[in-house]
Amino acid sequence: MSTAQGIAAERVAELRRQLDYHNHRYYVLDDPEISDAEYDALLNELRDLEAGHPELLTADSPTQRVGAEPLDKFEQVRHLQPMLSLANARNEEELKAWVLRSERYLARQGVELGDVRFVTEPKIDGLAISLVYQNGLLVRGATRGNGEIGEDVTQNLRTIRAIPLRVEGAPPLLEVRGEVYIPLSAFARLNEERAAAGEPTYANPRNTAAGSIRQLDPQLAASRPLSIWCYGVGAVDGLEFDTHHEWLDWLRDHGFKVSREVGLHDTVDEVVAACKAWEERRDRLDFEIDGVVVKVDDLDLQRQLGVVGREPRGAIAWKFAPTTATTTLKQVLWNVGRTGHMVPAAVLEPVQVSGVTVKLATLHNEQDLRRKDVREGDEVIVMRAGDVIPQVISPTAKAQRAKDRGPVPEPPERCPACGTPTIKPDDGVWTICPNRTGCPGQVFQAVKHFVGAMDIDGLGEENVRRFLSEGLIESFADLYDLTVDRLTALDGFGEVSASNLVRSIEESKRQPFHLVLYALGIKGIGFVNARNLARRFRSMDALLAASESDLTDVEGMGEIMARTVHETLSEERTRALIERLRGYGLRMEEEGAAPPAEGPLAGKTLVLTGTLPNLTREEATRRIEAAGGKVTASVSKRTDYLVAGEDPGSKYTKAQELGTEVLDEDGLLAMLPDEAAPAAEAPPRRR
Numbered sequence: 001m002s003t004a005q006g007i008a009a010e011r012v013a014e015l016r017r018q019l020d021y022h023n024h025r026y027y028v029l030d031d032p033e034i035s036d037a038e039y040d041a042l043l044n045e046l047r048d049l050e051a052g053h054p055e056l057l058t059a060d061s062p063t064q065r066v067g068a069e070p071l072d073k074f075e076q077v078r079h080l081q082p083m084l085s086l087a088n089a090r091n092e093e094e095l096k097a098w099v100l101r102s103e104r105y106l107a108r109q110g111v112e113l114g115d116v117r118f119v120t121e122p123k124i125d126g127l128a129i130s131l132v133y134q135n136g137l138l139v140r141g142a143t144r145g146n147g148e149i150g151e152d153v154t155q156n157l158r159t160i161r162a163i164p165l166r167v168e169g170a171p172p173l174l175e176v177r178g179e180v181y182i183p184l185s186a187f188a189r190l191n192e193e194r195a196a197a198g199e200p201t202y203a204n205p206r207n208t209a210a211g212s213i214r215q216l217d218p219q220l221a222a223s224r225p226l227s228i229w230c231y232g233v234g235a236v237d238g239l240e241f242d243t244h245h246e247w248l249d250w251l252r253d254h255g256f257k258v259s260r261e262v263g264l265h266d267t268v269d270e271v272v273a274a275c276k277a278w279e280e281r282r283d284r285l286d287f288e289i290d291g292v293v294v295k296v297d298d299l300d301l302q303r304q305l306g307v308v309g310r311e312p313r314g315a316i317a318w319k320f321a322p323t324t325a326t327t328t329l330k331q332v333l334w335n336v337g338r339t340g341h342m343v344p345a346a347v348l349e350p351v352q353v354s355g356v357t358v359k360l361a362t363l364h365n366e367q368d369l370r371r372k373d374v375r376e377g378d379e380v381i382v383m384r385a386g387d388v389i390p391q392v393i394s395p396t397a398k399a400q401r402a403k404d405r406g407p408v409p410e411p412p413e414r415c416p417a418c419g420t421p422t423i424k425p426d427d428g429v430w431t432i433c434p435n436r437t438g439c440p441g442q443v444f445q446a447v448k449h450f451v452g453a454m455d456i457d458g459l460g461e462e463n464v465r466r467f468l469s470e471g472l473i474e475s476f477a478d479l480y481d482l483t484v485d486r487l488t489a490l491d492g493f494g495e496v497s498a499s500n501l502v503r504s505i506e507e508s509k510r511q512p513f514h515l516v517l518y519a520l521g522i523k524g525i526g527f528v529n530a531r532n533l534a535r536r537f538r539s540m541d542a543l544l545a546a547s548e549s550d551l552t553d554v555e556g557m558g559e560i561m562a563r564t565v566h567e568t569l570s571e572e573r574t575r576a577l578i579e580r581l582r583g584y585g586l587r588m589e590e591e592g593a594a595p596p597a598e599g600p601l602a603g604k605t606l607v608l609t610g611t612l613p614n615l616t617r618e619e620a621t622r623r624i625e626a627a628g629g630k631v632t633a634s635v636s637k638r639t640d641y642l643v644a645g646e647d648p649g650s651k652y653t654k655a656q657e658l659g660t661e662v663l664d665e666d667g668l669l670a671m672l673p674d675e676a677a678p679a680a681e682a683p684p685r686r687r
């Protein structure tokens with residue numbers, strides 16, 4: 001080997017090591033140390049070196065995640081060990097019965113029971129996959145299929161950056177099992193982007209993840225925000241542990257994305273409490289879970305318990321209360337949405353779903369309606385999760401529907417709210433009402449959205465409708481002109497209710513800038529984009545001055561969405577509206593938005609690093625901000641505290657160099673006011 005070659009080989013190895021490290025920090029730990037631009041610079045340097053020295057190219061190089069040609073079809077592969085399924089426990093009794101059964105079974109085998117310990121893990125609602133590593137290299141990734149034979153989807157799984165292509169210190173054979181999913185925030189972004197581009201949106205993250213993995217062209221999988229949670233191993237040769245939790249620790253330590261919130265319990269009561277705690281937190285997570293998996297920790301006991309049918313006796317899934325029910329779709333009604341789109345709603349035969357009677361559900365949009373092929377008279381599945389609007393998921397049995405059942409309802413030719421003939425702009429897929437300023441339906445939806453986004457308490461749909469029809473307001477900006485006198489002139493408004501409403505409208509002026517931006521209801525600026533735009537531009541003025549290409553720099557903003565947003569922000573009408581709101585004193589700058597200048601952390605700047613044992617990053621940020629503090633990305637002389645969790649990385653070293661005070665989670669919590677149920681930041685719920 002020439003010296004030049006030797007130097008190139010060394011640099012290639014160093015770049016790969018660095019890129020793997022930063023990839024892990026970003027995609028697995030969610031705690032990047034370098035900017036995207038710095039990462040790209042390293043990747044480009046590696047690409048150039050590999051191009052100049054093709055002999056150095058290897059399949060596990062970070063440059064080789066996407067690149068394979070589209071396939072004609074997927075090969076079938078036999079799993080090294082069958083991929084089983086889980087029995088379900090629907091409540092505490094069933095879970096306790098399972099524990100008793102397991103103990104009795106073990107006793108009959110002559111096993112001394114001693115202390116049986118249990119592990120609890122979130123049951124991720126995604127797509128089960130198997131990853132096979134030989135001598136530390138990812139050689140095969142497959143779907144579950146029928147449990148014995150799955151499909152070889154290696155090309156697509158390689159594009160998932162949370163999946164290591166190479167594992168240092170791995171045994172000769174290692175099969176890792178996990179669940180591929182799309183984070184909810186990324187899913188929302190994907191749909192916002194698609195809606196802005198006039199493309200049909202996806203129905204749910206689970207099917208989108210599964211569909212993405214089954215694409216023959218790996219470029220498609222690469223373009224979807226897929227991730228993975230790993231939860232165990234299959235076939236292994238050359239490494240052994242006594243317990244399941246040790247395996248999970250090993251996987252985590254070797255670069256796999258494994259939940260840090262795995263519980264280890266000595267009693268069944270502890271297990272039940274852990275399951276209930278997950279159920280309670282369920283709506284605040286950034287991924288969907290449909291239950292909790294409870295596993296016997298001791299692997300020897302698991303083996304002795306064996307398998308019955310396709311289900312191991314040593315594990316069970318605690319399933320959450322069903323959020324779906326079946327009922328009849330009586331009729332599809334069309335409304336107009338706040339951006340003029342025709343929106344279908346389902347009138348249902350009333351049905352109980354998770355404790356509430358549901359009569360009306362959303363069918364999202366016309367594309368979704370067509371894709372689901374829902375007809376009036378169909379039996380349909382309805383879902384209601386958390387406090388979001390119930391939705392129709394699909395018909396139960398299309399094949400059995402009567403032949404004379406009409407076609408999928410078409411959007412109306414005239415706007416149901418204002419009678420204006422509807423149009424399909426640019427031959428697109430959406431039918432809209434073009435009467436943007438004069439359509440009472442659009443105005444109503446816009447005010448309703450504004451009230452929800454700004455969290456104006458005590459202003460329900462009925463009153464919004466009334467204020468509009470009685471001419472008290474014509475747009476949401478008019479809300480800020482309401483006075484007690486004007487309200488008490490209306491039937492049904494007394495002094496007290498009127499002054500309460502005026503007060504909560506007044507209080508909404510304190511909402512942070514990103515909510516003001518979201519509340520404007522601009523096409524393409526949903527909650528997630530509003531946050532990202534506010535983070536990037538910090539103020540309305542900077543946002544209004546931004547060019548279309550400045551906008552595409554913002555995470556989640558594609559070109560088409562950037563164009564729509566830019567066009568709308570440039571319109572005279574939008575600008576006038578913004579100026580009016582500014583005049584009323586609404587916040588037009590992100591900084592200073594969060595802190596009440598009081599609060600125990602007022603004036604303090606904190607940096608978060610590593611994984612905290614209990615709080616997610618969003619929760620920690622929100623609570624620090626609520627206590628008056630500011631969270632920034634990197635440690636500097638201006639940093640007051642570094643809050644460090646596990647695997648803290650270079651920010652920790654920097655803090656030590658600068659002598660910055662370091663807190664752990666308990667230290668942080670001690671500085672924060674008590675909060676009964678910390679909620680991760682989520683878009684305000686619709687009313």
Ligand code: IVH
Pocket residue numbers: 083084085086121122123124125127128129144178179231232293311312315317
């Ligand atoms: S353990 C014996 N752990 O649930 C099966 N499965 O109904 C071993 N799943 O096909 C599975 N999260 O796709 C296990 N933490 C978790 C899981 C999990 C989701 C899925 C998995 C499996 C299905 C079983």
